Amino acid sequence: MSGIVSYGSYIPRFRIKPEEIARVWGEDAENIKNGIYVLSKSVPAPDEDVATISVEAARNALKRCNVEPENVGAIFIGSESHPYAVKPTATIVAAAIGVGFNLFSADYEFACKAGTAAMQNVKAMVDADFIKYGMAIGSDTSQGAPGDVLEYTASAGGTAMILGKTNVIAEINSTLSVTSDTPDFWRREGQPYPSHGERFTGEPAYFRHVVSASKEMMERQGTTPKDYKYAVFHQPNGKFPTRAAKLLGFSEEQYKDGLLTPFIGNTYSASMMTGLSAILDLANPGDRILAVSFGSGAGSDAFDITVTDHIENLERKAAPTIKEMISRVKWLDYGMYAKFKRKIIVGDDIE
Amino acid sequence: MILNKAYIIGAGETKYGELWEKSLRELAVEAGLKAVENAGIFSKEIEVLYGSNSLAGTINGQENIGSLISDFSGIAENNIPAIRIEASTASGGAAVRQAYLAVKSGEYDVVMVGGVEKMTDIYGSEIIDLTSSVLDREWEAFLGATPAALAAMSARKYMKDFNVPREALSMMSVNDHLNASRNPHAQYRNKITLEQAVNATPVAEPLNLMDCSPVSDGAAAVIVASEKYVKKNGIEGVEILSSAASQDYLAVHSRKSIYRLDSTVLAAREALGKAKLKLDNISFSEIHDSYSIYGLMELEDLGFAEKGKAKDLVYEEIKLNGRIPVNPSGGLKAKGNPFGATGVGQFVEAYTQLKGKAGERQVKSPEHALLHNMGGTGSTSVVHILGGVA
């Protein structure tokens, strides 16, 4: 059965606290933190973008396994902050990790589930014997509009999954998707910041799709929550995924290891995948995982995963774990954050 | 085969500084006219013109510098060969070297060298990127290195390995400014204290504003003539006793040592050897202190001190009335550093000094001068020894 052969993540070192953002916009930090449960979010350095983050994640995935770059037959990258609107990030990552000229590649967009959509496509190519190994990356340096509630959560990070049929460390027993035309969160072409439907993003969007995709998966697999060691969901803040988990019948014990947003914010296309990465850092053979992403617009991708014995052969220590990357921090004030994120524009011919 | 001797028979330069009113060509012409007048010759006697310039292509959008200078000096219809010599900041020394070789070969009797740079035609920090073209563009400048950054990295390692205090670097600049206060052509004529030099604004740590030569406009010209010409016309020239040039790897990261300028070591050794002189015979030197650290490194690499020991020279010995006067003109820090003119300007200073015409900054009874002009971070060095008045 095909599945995950290796995984790797990258989270930038810089962080900003909600208190700093609230200070500038005249809001009550405590109220905000209680509402969204985010203690800090990651900020990309001025010289980081989705391409650089994806390369680091991809290199970390390759460090852990024995897959040679020449045998990676596909790279698909999902993001909502690709450096180019036209010219795939996948081509840059391909050059940086040294894969061959014979390569399937493209960039994906489906808000926060672009990375998991890439995973499904790569799995399909593996299953159809188009490729031996393929790489799916979810990576973002999402922008939150200054003064908007999303500014507290929009962060940066990336996770790469190498999928294949041989040397699988976690089998993907099944994957399914649900899709509907739901305008909960969107960005028009040319606009610098996304728009969202505030409370509309909850019930009709996130919860409808995440909960129904999860239920559908468990029905198809004939499972209930107690069959899973871990459950990880798309995590736009620290509250939505815990509520979804509880609604479905999962315990804190099952979802806590995959819940990263309180520390690093919402990494958008990397959100669920990085939570899954954190779980794989700890997982043992036989552990079953329910992993469900959500992309605004809207849709959910669900994965039913079982960790194999082979995970013991993976050199997980060869790359930084999520815990290590979460603890390596440098704090920023709002001014420095705004400079890094290019919310402060410099003169015309300077940059 | 007997080779000709070569003499400097005239020299002239503009002021160095931010010369807003003067264009690239106007500066070249001004220096050229002064040199011709000083030599007491007619322009039609000039047989070859070597132009010296580093960055006119990018800063001023102008190449073909030899033709430009010849044309606007009014000698286009003399139809003489007019070529630009470029060796980044060593262009001036390299151009005079070409004139020396042309005269020594016997092919020519009177050769003019005109060095010019008009750096203030670019405003803002863009100049830093343009001057970075003297580095390895792909593997130094592209990645963020600037000439100051590379000098700073040499400085940090040098200061650590040899226990050299920050003050020793600053003394190069203090000395330059003191001498420049007596040079009417200098860009900066203010004296500076050691404290001011130590505490100036950081540029690339540990180097600060007082460690770095400025952005300058300026031009300098010399006339080089053969012994035959000098004798025939009864002129008192200053002999160019020897000329040497040497080259090293382009990038600092390729060098054998990041604080030894092998090109300087070799060129100095060769120049002194050919002139059959020792450093003891040198009355003063003009050295290429584009950064204070290079001043110290050059004192060592020219042979005045062992590696790491130049700090013992910079307080007293290099003064105008010291044992080994350095940069009586004010050097690159205070006289200025218009890239293509700098090396030629060293000859103007040496000629003026050796003829006893340096006024307030006159070195006492000078006999021989050592001129050191360097390209980039040390990839090229040109050393000349000038002799007593003929």
Add this chain to the structure above:
Amino acid sequence: MGELSRFWRESEHRYRLIGTKCGNCSVTYFPPRDICPKCHRESIGKMKPVQLQGKGEIISYTIVHDAPPRFIRQRPYFMALIKLDEGPTITGQIVDCDADEVDIGKRVRTVFRKVAEEGKSGIIEYGYKFVVDQ
């Protein structure tokens, strides 16, 4: 109008630290060379591409305050001379660090970062920078 082919030509060397090894004397060079400065003509046709690991030691460093326009957001930034384990010394930025984390002798490794952009509409130029090994 921005630049394009000059950058593209070196992108593989910069992205993956591809240098050359002299087939005659086995010395590794980065950046890549067509001729070995030690072996001269005996190295012609024998310079083979080799990928360097990107690990090394700080020989010296500086903090750049006077920067060209394109580095304005990173000012002041660290530049360093790094001696790579394979032998060559190269020049690069050290990123994500404070002054007290950098010193002569510290171990570093390469990371993939944005180096420059050809303005708002031109290409993005990526390359190698360094981080201090924790």
